[in-house]
Amino acid sequence: MDLYLKGKKAVVTASSKGLGRAIAEQLAAEGADLLLCSRDEQAVCDVAAQLGQKYGVSATGMAVDLSSPEQIGWLVQQAADRFGRVDALVCNAGGPPSGSFLSLDEEAWLHAIQVNLMSVVRLVKGFHPLMKEQGGRIVTIASSSVKVPIPGLVLSNTLRTGIVGLMKTLSVEWGPGGILLNTVCPGRISTDRLVELDTAKASRDQVSVEEIRESMVKDIPLGRYGEPEELAATAAFLLSPRNSYMTGSVFYVDGGSIKAI
Structure with missing residues (x-):
């Protein structure tokens, strides 16, 4: 299926690895031009160069600390200067x-x-002016914990749920302007973050990481961890x-x- 993304302008945050990188690659494969950011400037610039060469799209990487309102403002200005508009935004x-x-x-x-x-608040507010003329798509990456809180992740459980509330609210406010906002929630997807969480749980429970993975997989009907590319395909469609x-x-x-209806 052609997603009609060729020539569209996309911004993906935290895209030097993991889910962000996988989404960036899926968008590039569909022909979108990219502005990527990460705290690791060398890593994100390398990703941008690889994707640009592989898929023949414009791709730029830059260092941005998402905890800084000034740096998010700078990212928005860079997108305005390079693209003039933004069609797709991934808040990750x-x-x-x-x-x-x-x-804690x-x-x-x-x-x-x-x-x-x-x-997320600053990104969606900052990029709104670059979307309001033609409309656009925004996807935030949260967690399955917004449905079922995960033990030992109180920060994530609390803040990811707040993101869902924000996206729902903005979907009503911005719908008439053609801006569509959705939240994608990964379960156990094979990323560095999941290795970190499995290792931490193994340490707390005083068992091996392999035992943790085996116990987790038992609760997944498909019988395995997911791959970043599988989540990226969903995100690309929504974008x-x-x-x-x-x-x-x-x-x-x-x-x-997630067994809940």
Whole structure:
């Protein structure tokens, strides 16, 4: 299926690896021009160069700290200068630290709020002027924890749920202007973040990482962890003109692990 993304202008945050990189590659494969960012400038510039050469699209990488409103503002200005408009925006950020409620101090909460919630607020507000003329698509990457909270991830459980509320609210406010906003929630997708979480849980439970993975897979009807490319395919569709009537929704890419209706 042609997603009609050829020549569209897309911005993907936290795209030097993992889910962000996979989404960026899927968009490039469909012909979209890219502006990518990450805290690791060398890594994201390398990804941009690889995708640009592989798919024949314009792709630029730059260093941006999503906890900084000034740097997000700079990213928006770069997109305005390079593209003049933005058709697709992916709000993605690394997950906050694991920990129980009583183990986390206020500094951890404030930092996570800046990176994982306020970054989305600032990104969607900043890019709105570049979408309002022609409409656009926004996808935020959250977590299956918005449906079923994950033990030991109180920061993620709290902030990801806030993102869903924001996207739902904006889908109503911005729908008349042709801007569609959706949330994609990964389950257990094979990324560096998941290795970190499995390792932390193995340490807490005093078992091996392999035992943790085996126990987790038992709860996944498809019997395996997902691949970043599988989530990226869903995100690319939602970011494309092919998605013309879905907004304010939450999409779980979890192999069926969420059992709730």
